Amino acid sequence: MGFYPADIEAKAAAVIAAYRDLGWMISTAESCTGGLIAGALTEIAGSSAVVDRGFVTYTNQAKMDLIGVTAKTLEGFGAVSRETALQMAHGALMRSDAEVAVAVTGIAGPGGGSPEKPVGLVHLALKSRSGLIDQREMRYGDIGRDQVRLATVRTALEMLTVAAQVPA
Template sequence: MGIYPADIEHQAAAIIAAYRDLGWMLATAESCTGGLIAGALTEIAGSSAVVDRGFVTYTNQAKMDLIGVSATTLEVFGAVSKETALQMAHGALMRSDAEVAVAVTGIAGPGGGSVEKPVGLVHLALKTRSGLIDHREMRYGEIGRDQVRLATVETALEMLTAAVQAPA
């Protein structure tokens, strides 16, 4: 067993196999997970055939500089928003050789939440070059920082799996 729980490793291995079979590469853009999604995927031997790159964009400045999130989006909607997650996925896709990009931004806690954006709120977005767009707003609750981050990894892997299964 590696660094990640067995269910995450199994899911990551299935994604690596499915994407490799299709000849697809993927990219990640991560804020609250700090690279854990890319880490889970690269835990799998042979993942270099599938994982093109990962962007850890923890600050707003990094989101703007590395993956082109607009300052206006961040000012109007905030870093933890559907709009920011969608721009993160788009930016990661456009700045990579990937067919699919997944992005996450959220509040892992224990602090930093508000009534409108509580601890455990995470926005995930996925975009493909063929035009598929997926967004999920997850409210994991105050289950602890590590658990919010791992739950986010699981949801992101579910989205990457669904992208392979979607009709072309």
């Protein structure tokens, strides 16, 4: 067994195989997961044929500088929002050679939550060059920092799997 739980490795291997067969590349834009999605994908041998690049944009400044999230979006909706996740996915796609980009932003805890945005809230977005967009708001709950981050990786891999099944 590698670094990740077996179910994540199996999902990542399936994503790598599906995208390799399609000839598609993936980019990631990650905040609360800090690179764990890209890490799960690159855990798989042969992933260099599929993983183009990953952006770890933990701060608002990094989101703006690296992937073009606007200050207006961050000020108006916050870093943890549907709007920010969608801009992150768009920016990662536009700043890569990938066909599909997945982005995540959330509150892994243990602190940082509020009644409106509790610990365990994560926004995920996926965008493809063909225009396919998937967006999910997940409320994993206050299940612990590691578990929120791993749950987010699982959801992102599921979104990538679904995107590979849609004709380009």
